[in-house]
Amino acid sequence: MTTPSGTVRQLIREHHAQLTQSERKFAQALLDDYPGAGLSSITQAAANAGVSTPTVARMVQKLGFKGYPAFHAALLGELQAKVSGPEARRAVWAAEAPDSHLLNRFAEAVTQNLRQTFAHVDTAQFDAAAARLASPEGRLYVVGGRITRSLAEYAFTHFQAIRARVTHLTSSSATWPHYVLDMTEGDTLLIFDIRRYEENLLRLAEIAQARSMQVILITDQWSSPIASVAAHTFNCWVEIPSAWDSNIATLSLVEALVAAAQEHRWPEARDRFERLDALFELTRLFRKP
Known part of the structure; x- marks a missing residue:
């Protein structure tokens, strides 16, 4: 299973119609305290939302994650991205940059940004x-x-x-x-x-x-x-x-x-x-x- 694209918030919106009532309860608790409500253990996150642990496990799979650890990692990644400054942003691109010219990579990134937006x-x-x-x-x-x-x-x-x-x-x-x-x-x-x-x-x-x-x-x-x-x-x-x-x-x-x-x-x-x-x-x- 590949990691889903987009933020967890967007994935919840896209898959909301597929969620059960209890799964929507956890989803709403997460949206109300985003992303903090999903940064604890699955047991604690479920208890805080007033739902069962299996409910949380089913919901994150419906969003496209293999399991709660992948879901948790995605939220952590979003939190890190939110607070990163220019130096940290450049370090990410420099580490992952392909060998193609910057102009080509720039055009690809801009095109993808427009498409996603x-x-x-x-x-x-x-x-x-x-x-x-x-x-x-x-x-x-x-x-x-x-x-x-x-x-x-x-x-x-x-x-x-x-x-x-x-x-x-x-x-x-x-x-x-x-x-x-x-x-x-x-x-x-x-x-x-x-x-x-x-x-x-x-x-x-x-x-x-x-x-x-x-x-x-x-x-x-x-x-x-x-x-x-x-x-x-x-x-x-x-x-x-x-x-x-x-x-x-x-x-x-x-x-x-x-x-x-x-x-x-x-x-x-x-x-x-x-x-x-x-x-x-x-x-x-x-x-x-």
Whole structure:
């Protein structure tokens, strides 16, 4: 039996319909305390969830693991991947790198990231998030972290052209209370958070959710802790042969959401584009052909 691909969280979602009621009870206990609930012995994990040891053994096999040790090792691997810094990431790639040129390995990794990312997007969730991002009824706030702030700025620029009342939070969390002051029920927070996850972003998301806002999270394949308060979570595969993670799949997902939001707002978005172009003409920003 080969080791299943994807995180344990994703495998639970994919196989949820095949699980019995008691197996789903353990699966939910694991999701509620992920991945901690699965890092103890099988006996302790079963007892903590209030199910039998055979129930846990059957569930992990349904997920594609040979047994609980392989399941346990997969969770440990995810935990290690979440906290690894650039040096550790490069060490993994350097140890496993084939003899082919870096460009070929890079292209292969990026292609795989795109394939995995879009294969794991739930279309109903995507449509709901796009409609929410397009809706002018509430204000849209966009924020990113140390690395993802460029993605947040990119998303902000496009959504601001599509709809009104879009705010880009600065990269300094010291200024966030000024934005939070105006956040109300019905608003939306689009937030980017990839490993190593940022505590200030989690706190901001918790405050937004407490104010009855909808949080839309774009994260990596291991999932930011913000997923626990997000209405919609999108996982993007990010590993490449580098000390750094890739934003290519993440950017592609953002562009897909922008395109979907634009369609939701058409022809209002078209009118907004035309008025924006007229303003650009006044500023003479762009060179005429």
